[in-house]
Structure formats: C-alpha cells, structure tokens
Amino acid sequence: MATLKVNGRSHTVTAAADEPLLYVLGNDLELAGPRFGCGLAQCGSCSVLVDGTEMRSCVTTLGQVGAREVTTLEGLPRWYALRHGKPVGEGAAVPLHPVQQALIDVAAPQCGYCMNGMAIKAAELLSHNLHPTEAQVRTALNGHLCRCGTYPRIIDAVLQAAAVMRKAKA
C-alpha cells in the first residue's frame, strides 16, 4: 500500500514500492497521458512531472516518487493554472497549458503518441525559460523521440507557446 499524489489528488494504491510509476498511472489510475514506449527511459513517451521536474515514469518506482507531487498530461492545465494563480477548483474552466494549445494550433500531432512527452518536457522547459531559442528547444527535447517526423512543428509550437506565456506575464 502506498499513497500517491497525482494531479492534485491523493490515491491509495496496492502496488509494491518497486513497481514503476507508469504501470500504476495507466492501470490503477487509468490515466492515458503517460504511455509505454520502451520501458528503458530512451524515448520519453512516459514522461511526467515530479514536483515540476520531468521524469521517466517507466523507470521511476513508486518508492522513489514517495510523497512528491506527480503531474501527468491530464493535469498539465491545472499545474499551469496553479503556478499562475488561476482558479482550479471544481467547476472552474481550466484552459489547456499554452504548449498543448500551441501543439493543436500548429497541427503538430500525426499519431500523437509522442505528444505526452513533448508537452511535459516543453512545459518543464518553459517553466524556467520563457525566452528559449530554437537551439535550446531542440536541446531540451532531444531526449524525446517522434517517429512520425513532427519535430519541425513541435519546435514551432514550443516557441509559439513561449511567446503566449511571455505575453500573459507582461
């Protein structure tokens, strides 16, 4: 038995402490954001934020997460709103994270399976750098693979989201 904090809620799960977080999120909590790609921390499709830092849930065990706050793709809008003092309570319409919105606006996804990791990693980058250069975006996301070849549009989306976030801050 372990208690897990995910997207602002506490869950009691029966999984052992050495079970990777991914399988608990997918099977016990039935979340579809983090997803299996390799199980080897090589592709980034399982990424989540743990206290705001991107981690690969396929190799991060429940025990390693402990009491820290896990944010999945589903919780990204809430995570962003909280950081910017916007309402997130019951009934509040929480808009998508700007990077999610930008990914839709530039029509980045083809199959979209990589979009979880891309959005999570980009959200992490933009949480500490609102003025990323294209090179910085490429470096930050270099550990996240896409097989459909959507990299150019993902880069555009992250730069576009940064501009939106700068404007929101100004």
Place this chain on the structure above:
Amino acid sequence: MSITRRQLLQGSGALVVLLPTWTGVLAQTPPPAVPGTVDLKQVDSWLSIHADNTATLRMGFAELGQGATTALLMVAAEELDLGMDQIRAAPLDTAHSPPQGGTYSSASVQRGRPQVAAAAAEARAALLAMAAQRLGVPTAQLQVVGGVVQVVDAPQRTVTYGQLIGDQQFKLVVSGTAPLKPREQYRLLGTAVPRPDLTDRVTGAKRFIQQTRLPGMVHGRVVRPAGQAAYGAGAVVQNIDEYTIAGIGDARVLRRGNFVAVVATREWDAIKAARALRVSWAPAAGLPDTDALHAAMRRDITTDNTQLNQGDVDAAFAAAPARQTVRFAADGPYQAHAPFAPNCALADVRADSALVICASQDIQNARRSIAPLIALKPEQIRVQFAEGAGTYGHSGYDDVAQAAAVLSQMVGQPVRVQFSRADEQGWDTYGPPHMGEVRLCADALGVITGYQYDGWQHNWSLVDTTTQQLGVAPATEWPVSPVEGVNPLVCGGQYAIAHRKLVNHRLNGLQYFKAGWLRSPLDLSFAFVSEQAVDQLAAQLGLDPVALRQRNITDARWRGVLDAATQAAKWQPRTKAVAAKGVWRSGRGVGLGTHLISYGAAVADIDVNIKTGQVRIRHLYGAIDAGAVVNPGIVEAQITGQLVQTASRMLLEEVPIEQGRSAARDWVSYPILRMQDCPAITPVVVQRMDQRSTGAGEETMAAAAAAIANAFFDATGRRMTRYPLTPARVLAALA
C-alpha cells in the same frame, strides 16, 4: 460535437448483448449497424443521418495518424452540404464497417474518396427528393446549408435532414448515378480544414490501443529469443525453466507448440516474468553479419524476371560513347518500422465467438488470420480497430493480435498483450534490403537513350511469427507482391527513355529476415541507385542536374513537381561539385521519385564533415502532386513526416545483424533521428483539382533519399554506395 444520450444507450445496449463491455474506443459508440454482411452497395452501410441533424460516416479504412479520416469526412460533408461539426466517423469494426480493403498504399483517399462521395451524393439526392415532397416544390428550387434544406425563393421554408430521415435507413442502392457536386461549388475540398481529432491527442483524452482495457483481463507478454534469425528457421523451444518466474505475483507460463508467453494479473508482473523466464531455444539458421549481407545476397541463387524490355537496350549502349554512359551499383539495408508504441492487442475468446481489439491496417485480414488459431470461423470473430502509434506499414499489429487471441483462449479470460520494445525492434517484419545495378546511356545533349536496372531483393513474409510458432502454418513468402519486381516508376519511369529494361532477381526470403512493406517499400533504395546514376550523367556531361532531368521529362506532372521543389529551394544551375575548403563541406542535390501513382520531387541541402564523416541534413524541400488534394494542410504534414523519416532512414536506420540474428533491441541499437538533427522542412503541395485524388502518404521519400545522396556528391565529389550514411561509411567513401 456530442453524441446524444439516446445513441449512446442504443449503441452500448447492443454491445452488452453481444459482447462484454469494453472501454477505450467505446467512447465513440457506433450507431446501429446494418444487420448481416456489410454491403458496399448500400447507402446505409456508409451513412446514417440522425434526428439531431448530424451524420455518422462508416469507413473501412483505419486512421493511422495520417489524417485520412478527416479527409474522408470532408468528402462526405461536401457532398451532403453539412458542416464538419455535423459529421463524425464511426469506429472501425468488422460488425459494421464497409470492407474497403486494407489501409495501405496510401489508398484511403485515393480509393475512399470516390466511394464515400458516391454514397453521400446518393443520400443527398434522396434527401432532396424527400424535401421536395415535404415542401411541395421541385428539387431544382431547393438548396442545402448545414443539413437544412431551404426553398431558394422562400428561405424561411425549411426542413432538416434529421426531420426527413432521422435515424431511419435509406434502403437505397449506391447507383453511382447521383450527381456529384461540381468542383466550382466546393466549400471544403481543397482547403486546410483543421483535423478535429488533434485536441484529444494532446490532452490525454485519447486512448490508444495500448491504453484500452477489457474488464477482467490479464496481461500477457510473448517470450521469444532475443532478435529473429532466418524467417524459415523460426524459433524452436528446447526447454523452459518455469521455476525462473516463481514468486513473481501470479505470473504463469503458457505454451502451445513453440509459442511461449507469460500472463499475470498485474502488468508489471507479466513484464518481470517475461524478462526472467529462461527458455532454451534450438540453434537457428542465421544471416551474414551487417557488412557481409550484400555480398552474400549477390552469391545467392535467384529467380530472375525481366519485367520490362522496351526497345533494344544493348543496341543503345553499343552506340553510346563511354563519356555518355554511366554504370552504378549501390545497396540498401534492412530497416524497421519501429512504431513509437510497441504493438498491442486485446482479445476475449469464448466458446463460439471472439472479440479482438487491435491496430491492424486491415481488420478483415486480421480476422482471417486469427480464425484458424482459435478454431473459429472468421465470421465468429469481431475485430475492432483501436489506434496505435503510427505504423508506416506492416509492423507486428497482426502478430500481437494473434498472440492475444490464442492466450485468451488458453486462459479463458480476456487478455491484453503488448510487445516489449525488444520484441518490436527485434521481431519486426522489416523492410527488406536491396542491391541495385543500373546502367544508362545518353546522347551528347544528355537525352537518355538506354536504361537498364537490375534489382536483388527478397519478398514479403505472409505468415506472422505467432502463427508460425504455433505450428499452424510454416514460414511462407507472399505468392505475389509489389516487391517481386523493382518499381518501374522510380527506376527510370520519371523520364521518357526509348530503350529500357528492368530485371528483378528474387532471393529466397526464407533464408532472410521476416519482411513486410515499410513506408514507400524499397523505393528509397531504387532511387538511391537510379537517381544517383542520372545525377552522374549530368556530372559527366557538365550539365546542371535539374536541367538534365527537365530535358528527359515529357510528362507535365513530373515536370510540375520538379519545378515546384526546385523553385521552393531557389535552385541555381550548378554543374560541378563546389570547390570548398574547411572541415564542413556543403552540398545540394535533387531527386525525383514516387511510390505507386503520385509524383514526388525533392531538394536536399546537406553538410559533410570530411574529418569525422558526420552528415548533417540542413534543409529538405519536398513537392508532391497527388492530383486533387482534399486537405492540403494534412498533406503538408504528411510531406513533413515523409522528409523527416527519410532523413532518419538515410542517416541512421539499419537493422544490425550479429551472430546471425537481428541485434536491434531498442532506440540505441536501432536509433532514429532526434530533434537536434532534424532538418528544416519545406513541404509543397502541387494542387490539381481537375485530377482524381491519389496517394499522398509516401511519395516524396524516394525523391528525398536520392536528393540527399546527390547532395553528398555535390559536397564531396564522391558517391555513396550504401546507406545509411554513417560516419564510418562516409570516411571510407572519402578515403
């Protein structure tokens, strides 16, 4: 758009009777299906109009992330004069989807557009006739806006489609005579309508097959040797040490013939058990190591076939001086589909029926391939499609569905099976390797007079590994397939050549890896060989490679894509490799190619580090002429994906062979392009609304592969005779 509560209840009610409740794709509940076999000739097979004035389109093609669903919804909405927010796609399901055939050869729009347009036009004509009766005016005085039929002169007099037929059947044959909308009146076709399915793909709302669950299911994993050996050898079990998984939850071993798997209630236990289980496999016939493969292919016994022998090639060569003759040979590797998500399927097999949920490109074929494994008739098996990650051809989607069905029958419970990354990379139906030899000759002005291409490859594999391991069918090659021959469109077919000969040398595929179609099958290899030779001719004659190609093209559409790509790239005539100093040498190249029907052209800008052998692709320009492009925005995305994937396949992708077996296990042993190395991409759609729509999912890849190779020559003055262009091979070519 929302599904009405009534439809939801109807749909799920029907499912509960027939089948266990299932989640995931259930979110999009289908409307009532046409009972019995789905008849392509019935309007009701394709379309339902609901009382709330929305429509559901049923299609037999799979959404593979390529956006074809959006394009076909546009086709139906256009003919019916509905808004895009008034129409949705029913999930793909053998119970109600029209059997349009498999979703390959970029055929969804090519074959699907005329079918969907005909059914929708028939429906519209019937609805107009009903409206005319209801409103008491001739149909000529009616117009339709958003599914609302109006009297032209009295627009306040209206009746909606929903009021006319709401959820009733048309009971109407698709005659093919209902008038199609003239293209001058198109509102949607030819415009970049945003894909309505994108939001769910970035929010976590979408459940892929990997995230689909059946109540009461257990998790299964197959157990196979690390990396496949020769297809014909399969894998033969000698011994299983079941005690090696003792204590891993409730995990247990299941075996039938040489098919070995583990199941467990918790997924993590199944994964741990599959890793831990010790199985001794009999030694199997293998392949030569990576760098010895092509020499062995050359020594092999082949079945030769002259596909084309037009004019007198030998006479043309006899007449041409050496300076106007080119001979060139080059090789291509085994490459993997490597879908970003390992294949996954779920099955619930009962005594006299089965439900299989999988990501097959062809659910009808999946059903046929599963039936003999569980001793059911195909019609007793319902296959539902749930999207996986992009597959780019025949990856292991049927293999895994077969495994799920067999395991469900063995345990008497629903089973979900997902491949590991090593299963996927190591047991893929790889794109086969190729050896090509080309010779061509020209007159002094560069008009190609003679052309001969000899290609060596083996065929695709018909029987999936699960079926083979079960002993139900032995390894078997496709009896007839497109890769029995070289592609005449890529091997000189871009040009008007008087004397042309194409010869295929077919190898025995049982001695090689299991193989299948991989996006633009073998075309990258054909173009890598053929278009480098065309480029070499330009170099020998001191001609600009674009000018030489223009001189040899008579087809306006080939000329059109070549012009489009070179104009986008601001091509300036160049006649020899640019003399450059320094470690990084820059080059620019052009290529022409396609897959089966459309036209593709590409320009590549690359840099080569002559000290380290590293190749950087800076920019790729790709143009496609796919006739009438229903949605240019989606095709631009497709071109972008094709070009990035081609960069990956030309620089990095090759299945390593060690000790006879595939050594591809993960993203390190089988790497793909990363974001830092991704070139800038300029996609160009050559729109021809007066032509029929043809495939747009793979037709710039051959051209781009050739453009990259020709840019390498432009940068270095050397030709690459093998791809991917790894640093070691580049340094060897430069030495």
